[in-house]
Amino acid sequence: MSALRVPTPWEAEAADWIAWARTAGHDVFAYYAPSFFTDIVPSPRGLTLEIGCGEGRVLRELTTRHHRAVGIDAAPTLLRAAVGADARPAHAVADAAALPFADATFGTVVAYNSLQTMAVFPDMARAVEEAARVLEPSGHLCVCVAHPMTDLGRMPPQAARAEGSAEWAYFERQRADGTVVKDGLTMTFHGWTYTLEDYARAIESAGMRIERLLEPRPSEEQVAARPGLSKWREMPLFLFVRAVKAEPGI
Ligand SMILES: C[S@@+](CC[C@H](N)C(=O)[O-])C[C@H]1O[C@@H](n2cnc3c(N)ncnc32)[C@H](O)[C@@H]1O
Secondary structure: OOOOOOOOHHHHHHHHHHHHHHOOOOOOHHHHHHHHHHHOOOOOOOEEEEEOOOOOHHHHHHHHOOOEEEEEEOOHHHHHHHHHHOOOOEEEEOEOOEOOOOOOOEEEEEEEOOHHHOOOOOHHHHHHHHHHHHEEEEEEEEEEEEOHHHHHOOOOOHHHHHOOOOOOOOOOOOEOOEEEEEOOEEEEEOOEOOOHHHHHHHHHHOOEEEEEEEOOOOOHHHHHHOHHHOHHHHOOOEEEEEEEEOOOOO
16 A cells, blocks of 8 residues: 555545445446447456546456456545455555556556546646556556536636636636535535646656547437436537557657
C-alpha cells in the first residue's frame, strides 16, 4: 500500500457510490460500458491495471473478458468492497498520481471515470503520466471521462452570464462537485472540469498518441426503453479515448 498524497473525497461517499453503482438499472454504466470494452479496450496483453477502480465493476468486467486485472483506488472502503465482490483481481489502496508499480509493468491501463475525479486539479495530468510510465512500450491507456461538453451543458444562457448571475467558464478550472438524487438514491460526485485540450495535452506530454476518440451515445432502442436517456442522444455524456505509448526511439 502506498501513502496517499491527498486523501480522496470519495472515501466519504463510499456507501452512496456502492449503492449507486450496484443498484441494477440505476446508473448509465450498462448503456455505455459495453461499447467501451469492445471499441476502446484492446485484447488482453500482459497485466491490465485499472486506476480508480471504485467498488470494482470495471475490474469484474475486465476479468470476465480474460484480463489479468489489477485495481487501485484511493478510497479504502471502496477497495474493500471491490475485494469483497471479486477477489480474483489484485487490489491495492494507492494514488493514481503516484503509482506503486515499476516502469513498464502493464500492457493496458484503464481509467474509467476516474481522471476527472481527482482531489486536486494537476493530478489528472500526473495520473496520465504515471499510467504512461507503468505501461509497456506500445501499451494502451483506455479512458472514459465525463465529456467536457457535459459541463458546458450546465452553462447558463449568455444573458444570465452577462448579468453576473453565474461564473461558469469553459477554460477556467472549476470544481465539479454536485449532488444528484435519482430513484431514491443520493450521490455526491467530486472532481474537476477539464477541457478537451487538457486531456489531449496530458496524453501528448506523457509520450502517448491518441489512437481513437469516441463520443458514445445510447441507441434509439435504448432511449425508447428508457426515455430519460434522450438528452444523451443530443449531447455527449462521456468521452472515450484510447492512447498508445510510443516505442523507444519513435
Ligand atoms: C466515479 S468513481 C469510478 C469507479 C469505477 N472506475 C467505476 O467506473 O465504477 C471514481 C473513483 O476514482 C477514485 N479516485 C479518485 N482520485 C483518485 C486517485 N488520485 N487515485 C486513485 N483513485 C482515485 C475514487 O476514489 C473513486 O473510486
